[in-house]
Amino acid sequence: MPRNLKLSVDRGLCTSNGLCEHLAGEIFQLDGYRLAVAKVPQIEENVQLWDAVESCPVAAISVVDADTDEALYP
Ligand code: SF4
Numbered sequence: 001m002p003r004n005l006k007l008s009v010d011r012g013l014c015t016s017n018g019l020c021e022h023l024a025g026e027i028f029q030l031d032g033y034r035l036a037v038a039k040v041p042q043i044e045e046n047v048q049l050w051d052a053v054e055s056c057p058v059a060a061i062s063v064v065d066a067d068t069d070e071a072l073y074p
Pocket of ligand 1 (some may be wrong): 009013014015017018020035059061
């Protein structure tokens with residue numbers, strides 16, 4: 001059964017390259033400052049999400065298990 005994950009973006013690290021939005025536009029978007037935000041604070045685990053998270057060159061996206069609060073990434 002897929003885990004429920006909590007997402008957050010460290011906007012101090014984000015370099016605005018747009019990769020997360022490109023790979024998972026339903027989950028991430030660049031805002032008016034061209035910094036990434038998670039459109040949904042919590043989401044069921046899926047491949048597209050992990051592709052985006054792991055593609056971030058500065059590991060700005062943090063992932064926590066919503067049920068256990070275990071830090072899963074970075
Ligand atoms: S992939 Fe990382 S650096 Fe690029 S826009 Fe998303 S959070 Fe920012």
